[in-house]
Amino acid sequence: MNVVPLFQDKKEANNLWIETIQWWSDPTIKIRFVESGDDYWFIMGADSKKPETNQSLFKVLKKSENYERFKNGHGGEAYLRLGVYSQKFKNDVKDDAVCNCGHIKEDHDSEDDDECYYEDCNCKKFESFQLNLYPRKKKKTVTDIKFVQEDQVKDDPLTWNCLYINKYKKKEQ
Numbered sequence: 001m002n003v004v005p006l007f008q009d010k011k012e013a014n015n016l017w018i019e020t021i022q023w024w025s026d027p028t029i030k031i032r033f034v035e036s037g038d039d040y041w042f043i044m045g046a047d048s049k050k051p052e053t054n055q056s057l058f059k060v061l062k063k064s065e066n067y068e069r070f071k072n073g074h075g076g077e078a079y080l081r082l083g084v085y086s087q088k089f090k091n092d093v094k095d096d097a098v099c100n101c102g103h104i105k106e107d108h109d110s111e112d113d114d115e116c117y118y119e120d121c122n123c124k125k126f127e128s129f130q131l132n133l134y135p136r137k138k139k140k141t142v143t144d145i146k147f148v149q150e151d152q153v154k155d156d157p158l159t160w161n162c163l164y165i166n167k168y169k170k171k172e173q
């Protein structure tokens with residue numbers, strides 16, 4: 001399965017890859033999911049061949065179906081890639097492009113108004129989210145993946161450092 005942290009733009013993803021992630025040595029990459037209520041912390045770190053530019057990364061995200069699917073299906077190994085979502089409208093795509101409503105562009109009104117023709121569909125405007133991977137052909141193989149509850153983070157330096165700096169310390173101040 002793939003782990004694809006998402007970024008706002010291509011440049012941000014490319015820079016992170018070039019400056020940090022490409023120097024990570026695959027067997028040392030750790031990915032941690034710390035569950036905290038409806039949210040989870042995605043935390044990632046590794047030993048680097050260029051320690052001076054090394055950093056660990058985290059994001060706080062809402063648990064989702066994708067999250068559960070990954071949790072149950074990863075089997076101890078995943079490819080790490082970086083992704084950028086782009087939002088496309090009717091004029092940006094071909095006739096067979098799929099709208100977020102699940103129906104293709106041709107099923108949407110072709111005049112100014114792009115309402116979907118399917119009767120049971122509430123879609124009023126063609127919009128399509130496309131996920132692109134950057135840099136295109138690069139990936140890392142991660143074999144150290146763990147899911148932990150928030151009260152277990154003390155046992156793991158990567159998760160403890162991250163939550164301490166970004167959550168507990170801030171509350172103390």
Ligand SMILES: [Zn+2]
Pocket residue numbers: 099100101102103108116123124125126127
């Ligand atoms: Zn639609």
Ligand SMILES: [Zn+2]
Pocket residue numbers: 099101102103116117118121122123
């Ligand atoms: Zn539709």
